Amino acid sequence: MAKPKLEKHHINNDWCKGCGICVALCPKKVLELDDHEKVSALRPQDCICCKLCELRCPDLAIEVETKE
Amino acid sequence: MSENIKFVQGNEACAEAALYAGLNFYAGYPITPSSEITEFLASRLPQIGAKFMQMEDEISSLCAIIGASLTGCKVMTATSGPGFSLMQEALGYAIMAEIPCVIVNVQRGGPSTGLPTHGSQGDVNQARWGTHGDHAIIALTASNHQDIFALTVEAFNLAEIYRTPVILLLDEVVAHMRERLVVPQPGEMPLVERLKTSVKEGVDYHPYLPREDGRLPMSDFGEVHRYNVTGLFHDMWGFPSSEPRAVHGLLRHLVDKIENRVNQLARYKEYYIEDAKHLLVSYGSSARSARHIVEKRRSRGERLGLLELQTLWPFPDEIVREKCAAAQSVIVVEQNMGQVLQSVKLAVDKPDKVFLANRIDGVFIMPADILKILRLIQGKGV
Amino acid sequence: MALKAYLRERFFPHLWCPGCGHGTVLNGLLQAIEKMGLSRNEIVMVSGIGCSSRITGYVDFHTLHTIHGRALAFATGVKMARPELNLIVPMGDGDALAIGGNHFIHAARRNIDITAIVMNNRIYGMTGGQFSPLSGEDVRATTAPYLTIDPGFDVVELSKAAGATFVARTTTFHIKQMADIIQQAILHEGFSVVEIFSQCPTYFGRKNKAGDAVDMIAYYKENTTPIGSKAKKENPNLIERGIFVQNEKPEYCNQYEQLVQKAMKGR
Numbered sequence: 009m010a011k012p013k014l015e016k017h018h019i020n021n022d023w024c025k026g027c028g029i030c031v032a033l034c035p036k037k038v039l040e041l042d043d044h045e046k047v048s049a050l051r052p053q054d055c056i057c058c059k060l061c062e063l064r065c066p067d068l069a070i071e072v073e074t075k076e
Numbered sequence: 077m078s079e080n081i082k083f084v085q086g087n088e089a090c091a092e093a094a095l096y097a098g099l100n101f102y103a104g105y106p107i108t109p110s111s112e113i114t115e116f117l118a119s120r121l122p123q124i125g126a127k128f129m130q131m132e133d134e135i136s137s138l139c140a141i142i143g144a145s146l147t148g149c150k151v152m153t154a155t156s157g158p159g160f161s162l163m164q165e166a167l168g169y170a171i172m173a174e175i176p177c178v179i180v181n182v183q184r185g186g187p188s189t190g191l192p193t194h195g196s197q198g199d200v201n202q203a204r205w206g207t208h209g210d211h212a213i214i215a216l217t218a219s220n221h222q223d224i225f226a227l228t229v230e231a232f233n234l235a236e237i238y239r240t241p242v243i244l245l246l247d248e249v250v251a252h253m254r255e256r257l258v259v260p261q262p263g264e265m266p267l268v269e270r271l272k273t274s275v276k277e278g279v280d281y282h283p284y285l286p287r288e289d290g291r292l293p294m295s296d297f298g299e300v301h302r303y304n305v306t307g308l309f310h311d312m313w314g315f316p317s318s319e320p321r322a323v324h325g326l327l328r329h330l331v332d333k334i335e336n337r338v339n340q341l342a343r344y345k346e347y348y349i350e351d352a353k354h355l356l357v358s359y360g361s362s363a364r365s366a367r368h369i370v371e372k373r374r375s376r377g378e379r380l381g382l383l384e385l386q387t388l389w390p391f392p393d394e395i396v397r398e399k400c401a402a403a404q405s406v407i408v409v410e411q412n413m414g415q416v417l418q419s420v421k422l423a424v425d426k427p428d429k430v431f432l433a434n435r436i437d438g439v440f441i442m443p444a445d446i447l448k449i450l451r452l453i454q455g456k457g458v
Numbered sequence: 459m460a461l462k463a464y465l466r467e468r469f470f471p472h473l474w475c476p477g478c479g480h481g482t483v484l485n486g487l488l489q490a491i492e493k494m495g496l497s498r499n500e501i502v503m504v505s506g507i508g509c510s511s512r513i514t515g516y517v518d519f520h521t522l523h524t525i526h527g528r529a530l531a532f533a534t535g536v537k538m539a540r541p542e543l544n545l546i547v548p549m550g551d552g553d554a555l556a557i558g559g560n561h562f563i564h565a566a567r568r569n570i571d572i573t574a575i576v577m578n579n580r581i582y583g584m585t586g587g588q589f590s591p592l593s594g595e596d597v598r599a600t601t602a603p604y605l606t607i608d609p610g611f612d613v614v615e616l617s618k619a620a621g622a623t624f625v626a627r628t629t630t631f632h633i634k635q636m637a638d639i640i641q642q643a644i645l646h647e648g649f650s651v652v653e654i655f656s657q658c659p660t661y662f663g664r665k666n667k668a669g670d671a672v673d674m675i676a677y678y679k680e681n682t683t684p685i686g687s688k689a690k691k692e693n694p695n696l697i698e699r700g701i702f703v704q705n706e707k708p709e710y711c712n713q714y715e716q717l718v719q720k721a722m723k724g725r
Contacts, residue, residue, distance in 0.1 A: 023470050027477030027659075032672040033631075063489065063633045066481025066671075067471060068461065101539055122721035127538050127714070132564040136531035139524065143504070143535025146522065147543075151535075169525050297502050297520040298540050304515060306523035315469070315515060316523075 012057045012074035017049035023069035030061035030070060080259040086250040087112035087154075089221040089257045090180060091120070093228030094152050096260065097267060099178075100126035101149035103140040105133050105159060108192045109248040110182035113154040134159035138166040142175045146305065148270055148296035150232060154180035156248075157199055158189060160206070167241055168207035169307045171330060173314075174284070174292060176235035176270070178228070183247040183360075185438050194438035195248035197360055200415040203243045204389050210327060212334035214341060215243040215389040219250060219363040221257040226265070227386055230343065233268040238333055239292050245388060247411065249361035249440045270294060273301065284326075285312040290333055335390055342392035345384040346399065348374055352381025354450060355403035356433075357396065357420055358410060359385040362441045366409045369443045369450075380450075388416065393423035405453045406430045411441055461488045464498065466518050473512060475583075477671025479630040479656030483548070483577050484513055486636035486654075494641055496544060503546045504533040506558060509583040509658075510550035519546075527557030530565040533572050541571070541711035544644060548575040551592035552582050555611055559591070566620035569648045570710035574622075575640070576613055576651065579658035587661030598665040614702050617651040624650030625703040629678035630657060632699065639701060648709050655682070 017038075026045030036054040039047050039061060047070065049055070055072070062070045084092070091113045094102075102121055104114040114130070121128040127144065131137040134155050141151035155163065160181045170177055183199045185191025199206075203215040214234050218224040224246065231242040273293035275281040277300035286292050295301035304314035309326055311317045334341070347370055349355065358366040363384045373380040383399050385392070400406045400420070406429055408417040414432045421427040433449040435441050451457060465488070474480050491501070501519040505511035507526035514521040520543075524532045529547050537545045554562055554576045565572060581599060582588040589599035594610030617625045624646040626639045636654060643650035657663065657674035668674050683689045685700035 025471065025476035027671045029477060029482075029671055029675060033675070060633065063485065063637070064482055064630070064675075065485060066474065066478055066630075068465070068481065068485055069471075101535070103535065119721075122714075122718045123724075125718050125722070129534070129538060131531065131534075132560055135528060136534070136561055136564070139528045139531035140535030140538070143522065143532040143537075144539035145535075147536055147539040149539050165525055166528065297522075297536060298499065298543050300499060302498055302518055302520050304521045304523060306515075307525055308523070 010076050012076055014052060014055045014057055015073040015075050017052060017055070018071040018073060019047055019049070020069040021046045023067045025067050027066060030065055033064060034061055080261075082257045082259060083254055084221065084257050085112055085252055085254055086221055086224050086246060087182065087252070088116055089224040090154070090228050090244070090246065091116040092257070092259055093225040094178070094232070095120060096225070096265070097229045097232035098150045098269070099152050099232070101141060101144035101151045102127070102153065103129040103131050103137040103144075104153050105131055105137050105155065107134070107156045107159045109184055109251050110154045110156045110180065112251075113180060113182075134162040135166060138163045138170070138177075138179065141177050142166060142170050142173075145175045145177050146297045151176075152178040152180065154182065156182050156184045156192075157186045160199060160202065164206040168209060168211065170241040171207065171211045171213070172307050173305050174239040174330075175241070176239055177241045178231045178235055178244060179241055180244045180246060182251045183245060191438045193248070195361060195411060195440050196438070197247055197362065197411040198415070199245060200388055200412065203245055210331060212331045213243060213389050214238065214240060214334060214387070215245050216343065216386055217245040217360045217388055218386060219360055219384060221250075221255050223386065224250065225257060225259070227343065229265050229267070233266070234341070236268040236270055237291065239294070240334065245360070247360045272296070275301065282312040283314050284310060286329060338390045338392055339394060341387055341390060342395050343386035344392065344395065345386065346382070347384070348379075348381040349383060349399055351379050352402070353379040353404045354381070354453065355400055355406050356380065356382045356446065357385065357400070357406060357408045357416070358382065359388065359416065362409045362411050365441045365443050366446060369446050372443075385416070391419045391423070393419070396420055396423040397425065400424045404429065407433050407446065407449055407453070409433045409441060409446055411435055461485070461492055464488050464491060464518055466516055469516055472516055474509060475660040477657065477659045478509070479579060479654075479658070479675070480510055480513065480577055482630040482633065483575065483636070483654050483656055484516060486633055487546070487548070487575070487640055488517070489637040490640035490644065493637070494644065500542070501544045501546060502533070502536050503548070504529045504536065505548055506550070506553040507584070508550035508553045510548055510577040511553060513548050527553055528561060529553070530558065530561040530572065530574065534565060534570055537570055537572055538711060538714065545572040546575065546644065547572055548577055550582075551576060551578045551580060552590040555613070555616070556591045563616070563620040566617055566622040566649050566651070568710040569621060569623055569707050571647055571649070573640070573643045573650045573652070576653045577656045578613065578653055579656045579662055581658050581662040583658050583661055587665060599661075600665070613651065613653040618703055621649070622651045623648035623703065623705040623707050624701070626651070626701040627653040627697075627699045629655040629682055629699060631675045631678040632682075635699070642701065642704075646704065648705075648707060
């Protein structure tokens with residue numbers, strides 16, 4: 009099975025409360041909190057599509073869209 | 077002969093009636109003097125494939141039947157004072173979430189553990205105000221087994237019509253007394269079935285939006301409509317809301333659906349009221365002694381009458397006022413310190429003419445207890 | 459995200475604090491349900507009172523938000539009446555094991571097919587940070603300014619002793635394990651208990667200088683270990699996670715069906 013490739017990080021700013029869990033636990037440090045305390049994918053090129061940010065997000069605010 | 081005649085306890089009459097009404101889920105916890113209801117149903121419900129559970133306490137008993145009611149079952153629990161005290165929070169929940177259920181309280185002496193094996197009518201006001209917050213409640217009672225049967229069926233019917241818990245206030249004396257009961261034939265007494273929504277799948281269903289006639293069609297858990305049920309103030313979908321208009325509207329609805337139908341909900345019996353000089357007002361086992369006195373004195377030509385209440389809540393104040401209007405004196409006969417007395421005094425035009433004949437020693441009211449008060453009123457001394 | 463099909467999106471963002479583990483539990487729970495492909499109509503979620511219990515408002519199942527501590531009693535009624543439905547009962551630690559302790563042990567004893575999820579944040583959040591029966595000793599709380607002297611329950615041991623036939627523990631850090639365990643718990647026929655350590659940065663964290671949500675979730679990583687691991691032997695203070703009990707025993711609703719058969723024969 010081919011490795012999934014990143015399409016896009018969909019971040020729901022209305023739902024994100026800026027707790028920083030995804031930022032701290034991203035194995036590749038792809039994510040950062042912006043000036044409004046909302047998460048944003050600053051280094052998408054480093055993303056390995058593990059989706060841990062999406063799975064752990066307490067606000068259900070992240071979706072990592074991938075393609076095979 | 078097709079008549080189904082039994083010689084049974086009041087508790088058994090109540091349980092028989094519940095089966096007649098379509099009870100198919102019962103949960104309870106043993107407590108004197110109501111245990112026979114639970115025992116009887118433990119035997120009978122499984123025989124018809126219906127559900128019986130003995131729970132870990134009275135709290136869970138009421139909670140379990142509320143859960144079962146939401147799946148479309150006709151449900152009941154039975155208890156006595158201490159257990160009824162434990163049920164008060166879930167009772168409020170059933171009122172708020174509008175869940176049809178029947179709660180039987182076979183009253184015994186209280187407060188606390190009190191007199192487990194002796195009768196009392198001390199829970200009348202607890203039935204009205206035991207749970208916290210403004211609310212309305214339907215509470216029924218009966219003095220003989222035929223009436224226990226009828227009022228139990230009525231309790232199930234009213235629970236369905238008004239989507240509300242209905243309390244059946246029996247007392248130890250009638251519950252444990254044995255007498256004749258004629259079980260009606262199927263179809264003889266009308267039964268009210270659950271009003272189900274006709275809203276189709278995919279169409280917005282409002283579990284808490286009353287129809288024009290005030291009734292709220294339900295959808296069973298497990299069916300196509302998914303909604304929320306909560307003890308919080310809620311909107312027409314059942315979702316929590318503290319929006320002032322929603323809060324006000326819901327509380328008004330909960331109270332008005334019952335309090336605006338006081339006369340419709342009033343069940344009572346009257347004996348020789350028209351020309352009664354002295355009118356007894358009583359209910360439950362106490363009404364038996366009251367009726368005895370009335371019949372006896374009438375045969376001697378004394379103008380005594382009896383108003384036997386079967387609906388205690390909402391209190392039928394207009395009817396009581398009307399029935400008491402012509403009487404020179406009114407004597408409330410009850411086995412407590414005057415709980416219905418207060419309601420009668422509030423209802424009548426002249427509260428000063430209302431007296432109390434009671435006992436609070438665990439012994440049921442005897443004709444002599446009523447006569448004693450009657451003689452005082454008549455100025456004949458004790 | 460297909461998970462959203464199970465959400466009542468109009469109520470989002472949810473009311474939980476930033477970094478509250480309860481949102482992650484909701485996330486993991488829905489991952490499990492999505493993977494199983496359960497229909498929304500066959501799930502009844504019952505909750506009590508507290509932060510945790512607000513979870514019922516956010517999911518598009520048949521939802522019953524009840525009174526404090528009694529969720530399992532309500533759920534028992536629903537399950538007995540309609541055994542074919544899946545009953546999921548998320549509870550807080552105080553909800554499940556202080557006020558609801560009696561219902562908890564009796565539901566376990568009956569082995570009725572209900573999935574109980576204890577969202578353990580060791581504190582009463584909704585009421586402002588009081589200690590719970592899962593706080594354990596030496597914890598600071600608004601009702602324990604001099605630290606707690608009350609020992610805590612061990613949910614796993616308690617559940618085992620009470621007769622639960624599926625008992626597991628995980629944390630909000632171990633999200634894949636969480637989803638997997640919840641799935642197995644739902645599939646399990648009998649009473650299943652899943653304890654999930656769920657951080658409360660607002661009260662427990664702040665009161666006990668445990669840091670923010672990130673620090674607290676990292677604590678779960680560092681202080682827990684798979685059941686029977688080598689690390690546990692070396693450091694007995696580590697808390698084990700995984701599935702402790704997975705037994706087959708007669709389930710209550712099935713037993714009741716047998717009882718009905720017996721009663722009908724003897725009629």
